[in-house]
Structures are given as structure tokens and as C-alpha cells.
Amino acid sequence: MQPSHSVSLLGGTAPNILHIDMDAFFASVEVLDRPEVAGKPAVVAHDSPRSVVTSATYEARALGIRSAMPLVTAKRLCPDVIVLEPHFEKYRAYSKKVMSIFYDFTPVVEQLSIDEAFLDVSGAQKIFGTPEQIAQQIKDRVRDETGLPCSVGVASTKFVAKLASTKSKPNGLLVIPEEETLAFLHPLPIETIWGVGKKTAEVLHKRGLHTVADIAQSPPASLISALGQAAGTHLYELSWARDPRPVSTQRAEKSIGKEHTFNEDVTDAEKLKATLLFQADHVGAQLRKAQLEARTIGLKVTFSDFESLTRSRTLPEATSVGREIHKVVCELLDELKTGGRSIRLIGVRAASLVDAGTQQLSLWGDEGDAWKEAEIVMDQVGEKFGPDSVRPASFLRKIEPTRESGTPG
Known part of the structure; x- marks a missing residue:
């Protein structure tokens, strides 16, 4: 497992939103039962010619192996890659354990998928300390009680919190105070903005836009002309870290x-x-x-x-x-x-x-x-x-x- 690391950009208002993402979740669960695989390139997949990679260890990712890649391609990249059969019932059980830990700190938990969630800890600080301290306590409990690593981003908005957790991977913790948000966000490449795929990135690159700061300094009308009303407005707002969505504990449609x-x-x-x-x-x-x-x-x-x-x-x-x-x-x-x-x-x-x-x-x-x-x-x-x-x-x-x-x- 990767060692945990914590980075704090404290110096302003403490943020309240955590994004917690389990690291290579399926692969990490499988390695718990196969400790001899730890530190080696491994993938979770059915070992068959038509199978695709469901999850890959960070050692495998360093060799270019990614989720959704055909297994035959992964084996070409790493002939010695270890193939671990998936056990989805185990993933659901570990997910339930992890989510229960989150609820021990706050009732405001928005589970995004089996291995990630947003938490609003604004009401938990009198009991558990600062958001950074809460994040570290959660990381420690997840590791102690499940053996699994996770990465945590802490920020004032869901958008930036998710970026921070991605930046901190693997097994990291990154805190972005509100006053430091734009300093963190603007140097990042445009591909880090939610919804910017390769095609959208190509359109923006052709207009000389390469960083989030470039988008922020562009006239909104220019972005709307290039991408349409919804997408252009969406990117411009996010480039200024404007994301008003609260952490939601319920979803009307399941x-x-x-x-x-x-x-x-x-x-x-x-x-x-x-x-x-x-x-x-x-x-x-x-x-x-x-x-x-x-x-x-x-x-x-x-x-x-x-x-x-x-x-x-x-x-x-x-x-x-x-x-x-x-x-x-x-x-x-x-x-x-x-x-x-x-x-x-x-x-x-x-x-x-x-x-x-x-x-x-x-x-x-x-x-x-x-x-x-x-x-x-x-x-x-x-x-x-x-x-x-x-x-x-x-x-x-x-x-x-x-x-x-x-x-x-």
C-alpha cells in the first residue's frame, strides 16, 4: 500500500465539504485476501479473452493499464500482470463498512457510488475538530477497520473537493481553504474541469485555452459560441469555482x-x-x-x-x-x-x-x-x-x- 500523505493549504476560512474516494477499491479489496500481491501490478478481471479490466493497482496503472481496458491489452503492456477474479459481494460489504464510518462523523453524506462520497462536516467540528482533523480521523478509521486506503479532498465546494481528492491520490489528504481556491484551481489544465472530455478539450485548445485560468479570463459569450449555452456557461462558472450544489442526502430518482x-x-x-x-x-x-x-x-x-x-x-x-x-x-x-x-x-x-x-x-x-x-x-x-x-x-x-x-x- 502507498504511504499516507497530507497536504494543507490552510491560511484562511476552513472548508466544510469532504470528497472521499477509495483508492483502486476493487483491487485493494482483493489484495486484502492476497497479501502476496501487494506492491505488484495486478488487475481485477475475469481471466478470459473477452474480459475487460474492472480495477487496477497503482503499480499496474504506472505501466499504462487502466479500468475498462481489454484484458488482452493489459497483458500486452505487462505480461506478468496478476489477474484477480472479481467478488462483487465483497465490494458491497466493504462499501457498507466504509459508509457507516462516514455516518459516524456526520449525517450529511451523499454517496456517489460504491466507493466514493461527499460529506458536509460543518456541524461536526465542535465534536471532532477542524475539517482537516476530521478527514484524517476518517482515513485512520477506514484503514484500521477495513485495511483499505482512501484519498480525501477538503474544500468549500463539491467541485473543488473532488479535484483535491484526485490530486491527493493515492492515499492522500489535500485541504483547499476558500481563500486559496483560485490559486489552486487556475493553474490546472482544462481537462480537470467536470465534463471536459477530449472533444471539448480539442475545441478549447484550438482557441488557445489550455488552463482553467484561460477559461476564467475568456468572455462567456466566446465560450457559449464554441460549446453552446449550457456547456459554455457551466465551464465558465466552474472556472471561478462557483458550484452552489449542497451535499445531498437524498435523491428522488434511484x-x-x-x-x-x-x-x-x-x-x-x-x-x-x-x-x-x-x-x-x-x-x-x-x-x-x-x-x-x-x-x-x-x-x-x-x-x-x-x-x-x-x-x-x-x-x-x-x-x-x-x-x-x-x-x-x-x-x-x-x-x-x-x-x-x-x-x-x-x-x-x-x-x-x-x-x-x-x-x-x-x-x-x-x-x-x-x-x-x-x-x-x-x-x-x-x-x-x-x-x-x-x-x-x-x-x-x-x-x-x-x-x-x-x-x-
């Missing part, structure tokens, strides 16, 4: 889904995947409308004998892009191996929802950025001319109008 019951049972894989594309696009649009992204994508299948099966996958990074959701559910369908059984209902569900833009969009690369931009345009056209005014080319072959259900849950 999941968003879409199901389709066929008029006649279906065995044709092409038709099933075309239906999934329609559903994934719908779910993606609903996520974007709610300004949410999903860390978990699920598939539901009901056979002609009314037996139902569900499968899900937790992604390394959240998404609201329909084509990315479609890719995952198609993979889940292939893995289901239905054996040609007739299917009467199929559905897509997005869960483990987080606020849009709280994670970088690097998982899907250029293609993902391009699809997201295209789907946002489709959203705008749909709002003006109706939801069916723009549809994928694959839907020129019409899917029968049958019983559909869309369910936020």
Missing part, C-alpha cells in the same frame, strides 16, 4: 429504466439488440434531462414461460450516453446465453445515479464524446419537434408499437 413487451415472442438477436438501442437512447435522454449519470447498467429479460432474469454491470465511470449504455446491455445479453429461448419482454435500467459532470469522460474516449454531443443535439431537436423526430438509422426498420414502460425508481 434508477431510470425502459421496458418493452413484444406482441409476439422474439428469438432474433438482431431485433432484440435493436430494441435495446431504442431503450438505451431513451434512458440516456432521461438521464441527461435529469442532469444525472449512471454508474450501473442493468438488463432485464422475461422469457415466454414468464421466467425473468436480470444482469447488471458497474462501470468504472458514469455515463448518460445512449450508445454506451447500449454497448453494455448488448454485452450482458450475449453473456446471458439464452440458448434461443423465446423472449416476451426486454428492458434496460440505469442505476447508481450521480450528478452529471462529477466524473471525467475519459472512459469512452473520442467516440464517447462524439456520441454525447450528437445525442445532446437529438435531445434539442426532440424537445422542439417531438421525441420521434430524430431516430437512429437502425430504426428505419420499425419496431412494432407495443407495451412500453419507462420507470424512474
Whole structure:
């Protein structure tokens, strides 16, 4: 494990928001049961030709191995990489332990995913000390009670707190007082701003914008012209560390889904995947409308004998892009191996929802950025001319109008 380190930029108003992120969570949990792997390049994945990396130790990351990378690519980068089979029930159990520690310090906890959360500690300081002291106490308890490392960012806004935790990785603690926020933020590259993927970065770089300070000094109208009203305004506000969102303990929507019951049972894989594309696009649009992204994508299948099966996958990074959701559910369908059984209902569900833009969009690369931009345009056209005014080319072959259900849950 990496040694813990703490950096404080104290000298002004103490911030109240903590962002806590477990370090290489799945891999770290597996190493607890395989201590001989500690300090070595290792990945969490099913050891099969079609598998992808779910998590990687920092030693593996130093060799260029990343989450969502095909396992065969990881093995090319490091032929001796150790492959650890995933055990999701263990990850859920450790997550529950970690979150319970957070609640011992404050009731204001916003769990973003299985391995990260925001905490508002403004009401805890009389009991536990300064935010920096609280952060260190949490780190110590997590390590002592679970054996796992985590990184903590402390700041006055959620945006800066998350940047600080990322900067402090692995196993670090970074405090950004309110008065030092812009000094910390402005020298950073534009890619550190929430939602700036490769395509957006290219547009900004072509305009000579390379740091957050460059964005902050740009006329808002110029950013809006380049990126659109929503994105341009969003980036400008964040470049000045303006993020009014409080730490939220509740979310009205826990999941968003879409199901389709066929008029006649279906065995044709092409038709099933075309239906999934329609559903994934719908779910993606609903996520974007709610300004949410999903860390978990699920598939539901009901056979002609009314037996139902569900499968899900937790992604390394959240998404609201329909084509990315479609890719995952198609993979889940292939893995289901239905054996040609007739299917009467199929559905897509997005869960483990987080606020849009709280994670970088690097998982899907250029293609993902391009699809997201295209789907946002489709959203705008749909709002003006109706939801069916723009549809994928694959839907020129019409899917029968049958019983559909869309369910936020």
C-alpha cells in the first residue's frame, strides 16, 4: 500500500465539504485476501479473452493499464500482470463498512457510488475538530477497520473537493481553504474541469485555452459560441469555482429504466439488440434531462414461460450516453446465453445515479464524446419537434408499437 500523505493549504476560512474516494477499491479489496500481491501490478478481471479490466493497482496503472481496458491489452503492456477474479459481494460489504464510518462523523453524506462520497462536516467540528482533523480521523478509521486506503479532498465546494481528492491520490489528504481556491484551481489544465472530455478539450485548445485560468479570463459569450449555452456557461462558472450544489442526502430518482413487451415472442438477436438501442437512447435522454449519470447498467429479460432474469454491470465511470449504455446491455445479453429461448419482454435500467459532470469522460474516449454531443443535439431537436423526430438509422426498420414502460425508481 502507498504511504499516507497530507497536504494543507490552510491560511484562511476552513472548508466544510469532504470528497472521499477509495483508492483502486476493487483491487485493494482483493489484495486484502492476497497479501502476496501487494506492491505488484495486478488487475481485477475475469481471466478470459473477452474480459475487460474492472480495477487496477497503482503499480499496474504506472505501466499504462487502466479500468475498462481489454484484458488482452493489459497483458500486452505487462505480461506478468496478476489477474484477480472479481467478488462483487465483497465490494458491497466493504462499501457498507466504509459508509457507516462516514455516518459516524456526520449525517450529511451523499454517496456517489460504491466507493466514493461527499460529506458536509460543518456541524461536526465542535465534536471532532477542524475539517482537516476530521478527514484524517476518517482515513485512520477506514484503514484500521477495513485495511483499505482512501484519498480525501477538503474544500468549500463539491467541485473543488473532488479535484483535491484526485490530486491527493493515492492515499492522500489535500485541504483547499476558500481563500486559496483560485490559486489552486487556475493553474490546472482544462481537462480537470467536470465534463471536459477530449472533444471539448480539442475545441478549447484550438482557441488557445489550455488552463482553467484561460477559461476564467475568456468572455462567456466566446465560450457559449464554441460549446453552446449550457456547456459554455457551466465551464465558465466552474472556472471561478462557483458550484452552489449542497451535499445531498437524498435523491428522488434511484434508477431510470425502459421496458418493452413484444406482441409476439422474439428469438432474433438482431431485433432484440435493436430494441435495446431504442431503450438505451431513451434512458440516456432521461438521464441527461435529469442532469444525472449512471454508474450501473442493468438488463432485464422475461422469457415466454414468464421466467425473468436480470444482469447488471458497474462501470468504472458514469455515463448518460445512449450508445454506451447500449454497448453494455448488448454485452450482458450475449453473456446471458439464452440458448434461443423465446423472449416476451426486454428492458434496460440505469442505476447508481450521480450528478452529471462529477466524473471525467475519459472512459469512452473520442467516440464517447462524439456520441454525447450528437445525442445532446437529438435531445434539442426532440424537445422542439417531438421525441420521434430524430431516430437512429437502425430504426428505419420499425419496431412494432407495443407495451412500453419507462420507470424512474
